[in-house]
Amino acid sequence: MIVKSFNRSLKASFFIARVGQVGKPMWQPYTSNNSFMVFSENPELDFQRVKAAYESGAFDYYAIGSCQQQIRIRDVRQVLAKCENMNDRHLKQMALLEQHIALKQKKLDKQRELLKGLQQAVYARC
Numbered sequence: 001m002i003v004k005s006f007n008r009s010l011k012a013s014f015f016i017a018r019v020g021q022v023g024k025p026m027w028q029p030y031t032s033n034n035s036f037m038v039f040s041e042n043p044e045l046d047f048q049r050v051k052a053a054y055e056s057g058a059f060d061y062y063a064i065g066s067c068q069q070q071i072r073i074r075d076v077r078q079v080l081a082k083c084e085n086m087n088d089r090h091l092k093q094m095a096l097l098e099q100h101i102a103l104k105q106k107k108l109d110k111q112r113e114l115l116k117g118l119q120q121a122v123y124a125r126c
Contacts (some may be wrong), residue, residue, distance in 0.1 A: 001038060001039070001040045001046045001049075001080060001082075001116040002038070002040070003016065003036050003037070003038055003073060003076055003077055003080065004036065004037050004039070004073075005036060005037070005073060006018075006029070006033055006035055006036065007037065008039055010037060010039075012037035012038055012039060013040040013042070013043035013046070013047075014026065014027050014038050014043055014046075014047050015027070015028070015029040015036065015037060015038065016035060016036045016038060016050060017029075017030075017033040017034065017035055018034050018035050018070060018073075018076075019035075019068060019069070019070050020034065020068060020069065020094060021110045022060075022062070022063045022069050022070065022071040023050070023053065023054045023058070023059025023060075023063075023071060023076065023079065024054050025038075025047050025051050025054060027047075036066040036073055038050070042097050044092075044095055045088055045092065045095075047095075048091040048092075048094050048095050048098075048123050049080070049083040049086055049091060050080065050082075050083070050123055051081050051084075051088065051094075052057050052083065052094065053079050053080070053092075058079045058082070058083075059071060059075075059076070059079055062075035062076075062078070062079065063079040085093060085120075099118075122124060
């Protein structure tokens with residue numbers, strides 16, 4: 001896994017937030033110059049590595065700034081160096097579980113929309 005500063009001419013595997021939610025992995029950057037680029041041979045597993053570090057708060061220690069937090073590239077690399085020994089099997093299980101939860105969330109969102117429509121129809125009859 002290679003982490004570099006943002007460069008429009010390169011195609012990254014995924015991105016890591018540099019400003020704001022420091023360390024958050026993203027498939028698409030919310031703004032180009034506020035993220036680092038990650039180049040990986042196995043993006044799914046490496047994305048899960050970064051996500052596990054982010055969710056555990058590993059990047060919070062290195063966040064600087066009181067108004068809008070930032071993180072340095074060397075600090076991101078330092079956190080990711082600690083993640084290299086994570087078990088691939090566990091990372092795959094986390095990825096599958098995340099996909100399963102996303103599908104369930106999609107179903108729940110659709111059901112919520114149907115419920116809203118029903119509530120509006122019932123109210124319109126009053």
